Ligand code: NG1
């Protein structure tokens with residue numbers, strides 16, 4: 426590293442001292458904290474993004490968001506050239522960078538790591554970072570910090586995409602690195618044209634007119650604005666948007682949004698007795714999560730949640746159906762058997778896992794965090810993953826897509842009503858509609874709507890695929906959550922010793938009982954999950970396990 430680069434880094438970083446007494450960690454979804462203490466972290470993430478761009482010789486993404494967290498929080502995550510999450514191999518460097526106590530140690534870290542990774546700072550490569558942010562007010566100043574970080578590496582440029590959803594930014598990075606057009610308009614065009622294509626192939630059975638309208642809770646975040654732009658380009662979809670974030674009292678993620686409805690299972694603000702029985706959906710604050718819900722009666726504020734597990738089940742059912750339409754016995758299609766797999770986490774409702782296995786699908790569990798689910802899904806020709814909270818997508822392998830393209834050509838002259846031809850065209854359209862980089866509430870919503878239309882199903886038909894086991898999630902504040910070591914996709918605790926045996930003993934008391942605890946990667950809490958045959962039993966099991974967490978690790982246990 427030459428003197429010019431060194432002094433640029435030293436000078437810039439001295440403007441962004443780290444806050445005292447805080448330890449930052451690149452957790453489940455990047456760095457997240459109160460926005461007031463994040464400037465130095467975002468500045469340093471800018472340096473990291475520029476270095477990653479130099480290393481991969483590709484465009485890198487940087488998204489400033491704290492997703493479903495409260496409005497005063499913010500965060501930053503890096504998108505790799507594929508549009509996926511930053512490689513795990515760089516996470517320790519990200520942690521070290523964020524926590525380096527002063528400019529000199531920061532410089533030392535950068536010098537050592539760049540030597541190890543063969544990154545040469547000679548300014549000859551133009552590192553490009555695509556920048557996006559959600560609607561949080563702190564986003565603007567954090568964006569400035571990100572730019573300063575990027576500019577402190579000679580030859581690096583930040584390209585500001587403005588306020589976008591997280592999945593839009595990931596999509597743009599992926600598209601540009603593939604040499605395709607990657608503007609917001611290109612994104613909307615790809616989604617709307619592939620949606621239209623699937624709808625045109627539908628057999629014409631439509632859901633009844635009362636049920637035809639979809640009511641969307643935008644979580645008072647960026648998703649609302651974007652869904653409005655998208656629906657302007659679409660026919661055949663009647664969307665009413667609520668919680669768009671336009672009003673002064675509309676606070677991001679407060680009493681609204683996918684995280685709220687999925688965890689609390691109560692009616693979000695802006696919805697009520699007039700919505701009984703209607704098809705409703707909630708996005709989260711940065712629109713990478715999607716859940717549906719039904720208000721079952723005017724007498725209660727409880728909702729029936731149609732969560733990520735049910736979206737996964739609907740997608741899996743549809744894809745499996747298309748594969749079997751193509752796979753007519755004795756035909757040439759038998760020569761290649763595409764492998765369809767589904768990926769969940771321990772938070773998936775046990776009833777969904779049972780349903781998917783009954784469908785004959787391979788089901789795998791990974792630890793929490795889409796980076797794990799995404800990677801596992803890449804093992805299949807078609808890998809479908811979802812977290813119960815509504816984050817997920819469908820991945821198509823290059824091999825399978827080129828096989829589909831060949832089939833399309835072969836069937837070009839087949840009659841328009843050839844079922845095989847339609848199935849091939851449908852799956853190709855799905856691969857264009859559904860975001861291949863990360864879970865995306867907008868593209869997921871369009872696919873759900875197209876499949877319901879295809880099957881002629883109401884949300885009630887869909888919800889009846891299986892009945893969720895009652896479940897409960899709790900948070901417990903502990904002294905040091907980093908003391909916990911889990912195994913087996915986070916379903917068992919290795920340390921502290923003895924707690925797993927105690928959890929097992931509690932769980933055994935409940936019919937269909939299942940329970941686990943794990944440290945959150947985004948909040949300073951331990952999460953407890955329990956399910957059982959009744960709601961009372963699930964609540965009681967969750968409470969007992971929470972007490973065990975407190976006994977073994979809690980603040981009161983000092
Ligand atoms: P943590 O805080 O590690 O549980 C939460 C969600 C994850 C994922 C990340 C990123 C739950 C139980 N956990 O992670 O699924 O979405 O946030 O946003 O919902």
Ligand code: ZN
Pocket residue numbers: 492493591709710711712713714
């Ligand atoms: Zn999110």
